[in-house]
Amino acid sequence: MRSVVHTRQGDPAEVLELREEDGRPRPGAGEVLVRLRVRPVHPGDLIAVEGGLPGLPDQDSQPRTPGVEGMGVVEEAGADVRAPLVGRRVAAFPAPGTWAEYVVVPAERAVPVPDEVGDDTAALMLVNPLTLVMLHRAVEQALDGHDGPVVQTAAGSSVGRLVSAHAERHGLPLVNLVRGAAGARKVREMFPGQPVIVTSDADWQDQVRRATGGGGARAVLDCVGGSLTRDLVGLLGDGGTLISYGRLGSGVTMLDELPLVNRGLTVRGVTIWHWTDRTPEQRAEDLAFAVDLARTSPELLEVAARYDLADVKAAVKHARRPGKSGTVLLTSPAETGGAR
Numbered sequence: 001m002r003s004v005v006h007t008r009q010g011d012p013a014e015v016l017e018l019r020e021e022d023g024r025p026r027p028g029a030g031e032v033l034v035r036l037r038v039r040p041v042h043p044g045d046l047i048a049v050e051g052g053l054p055g056l057p058d059q060d061s062q063p064r065t066p067g068v069e070g071m072g073v074v075e076e077a078g079a080d081v082r083a084p085l086v087g088r089r090v091a092a093f094p095a096p097g098t099w100a101e102y103v104v105v106p107a108e109r110a111v112p113v114p115d116e117v118g119d120d121t122a123a124l125m126l127v128n129p130l131t132l133v134m135l136h137r138a139v140e141q142a143l144d145g146h147d148g149p150v151v152q153t154a155a156g157s158s159v160g161r162l163v164s165a166h167a168e169r170h171g172l173p174l175v176n177l178v179r180g181a182a183g184a185r186k187v188r189e190m191f192p193g194q195p196v197i198v199t200s201d202a203d204w205q206d207q208v209r210r211a212t213g214g215g216g217a218r219a220v221l222d223c224v225g226g227s228l229t230r231d232l233v234g235l236l237g238d239g240g241t242l243i244s245y246g247r248l249g250s251g252v253t254m255l256d257e258l259p260l261v262n263r264g265l266t267v268r269g270v271t272i273w274h275w276t277d278r279t280p281e282q283r284a285e286d287l288a289f290a291v292d293l294a295r296t297s298p299e300l301l302e303v304a305a306r307y308d309l310a311d312v313k314a315a316v317k318h319a320r321r322p323g324k325s326g327t328v329l330l331t332s333p334a335e336t337g338g339a340r
């Protein structure tokens with residue numbers, strides 16, 4: 001089987017390599033073997049290859065295969081798997097090691113894909129929509145009954161668009177931040193009713209203050225961090241919350257520099273890795289939301305480009321390209337019958 005591996009952390013375009021080995025893994029009790037067709041390249045996948053982020057484990061010397069989600073067909077089920085999954089198209093998450101031809105996951109992590117959802121959309125069906133669910137809950141808690149307003153960074157990102165669409169649907173006042181004019185054009189086209197502000201404008205913070213009214217933002221959803229954090233906290237109204245869920249930016253902001261105490265501010269993190277802590281009922285509800293989103297709004301799960309697994313180095317470079325729109329996919333050749 002083919003798999004992408006790295007034996008040390010570093011620049012993904014340098015440390016990732018394709019390996020071909022005989023054989024394939026076997027599912028244990030309660031597990032299924034998925035023959036993968038499509039897997040996304042998420043920013044978090046690249047950060048895990050690079051390492052060095054606080055809270056992430058360093059890699060030991062064992063080869064590691066990146067990837068946390070993907071879609072394919074269940075080829076084999078282990079003992080005790082009661083659901084009729086063999087032969088079905090599924091999306092899998094959390095599924096560590098999806099940048100390979102096969103992955104073995106607990107059967108409950110293999111989510112059947114409706115016929116009307118294509119392979120590429122199915123490959124993007126879980127991580128970002130479930131992140132949206134987690135962010136939605138964090139925003140609800142931060143608003144604590146208030147109407148908003150909410151500010152978000154990297155609004156042109158795949159997750160940012162889900163947030164914008166969700167805000168539009170729920171009437172949540174949202175101010176979108178992007179770092180450049182090209183990104184701003186795209187977000188304005190997609191969400192003409194929402195303000196879009198470019199952080200390279202000298203007066204961008206004043207523009208945000210005007211857009212959020214006198215009281216400032218009740219919550220800022222941020223995946224940029226670094227030195228931008230200080231400015232973002234300045235946009236919060238008293239009692240507001242900075243929700244941090246990514247680290248695309250550079251530089252640092254010291255916690256002690258922030259006026260947390262005097263202004264009663266909250267800083268909190270959100271990670272999809274805590275999604276598995278939700279109750280089985282909550283997870284079933286969240287998965288139903290994700291599947292429904294894939295069925296009804298596939299345009300929100302945009303594909304930037306498709307690369308064969310063997311072209312992983314080109315794929316990871318594309319995934320980091322400024323101005324990219326959507327998510328880069330890693331594909332496997334279609335089996336007989338063809339990928340949808």
Ligand SMILES: NC(=O)c1ccc[n+]([C@@H]2O[C@H](COP(=O)([O-])OP(=O)(O)OC[C@H]3O[C@@H](n4cnc5c(N)ncnc54)[C@H](OP(=O)(O)O)[C@@H]3O)[C@@H](O)[C@H]2O)c1
Pocket residue numbers: 042043044127128131154155156157158159160178179180183223224245246247248249250270271272273319321322323324326327
């Ligand atoms: N916490 C979680 O569980 C979780 C789950 C999923 C995603 N995330 C995070 O969510 C973020 C977005 O992920 P995604 O998959 O939606 O990303 P994506 O589709 O790859 O888009 C990346 C976006 O970030 C912008 N960007 C890149 N570097 C930036 C910088 N230094 N300053 C400002 N904007 C920058 C890009 O803008 P341009 O158009 O200008 O290039 C682009 O719009 C990432 O930080 C990711 O790690 C977190």
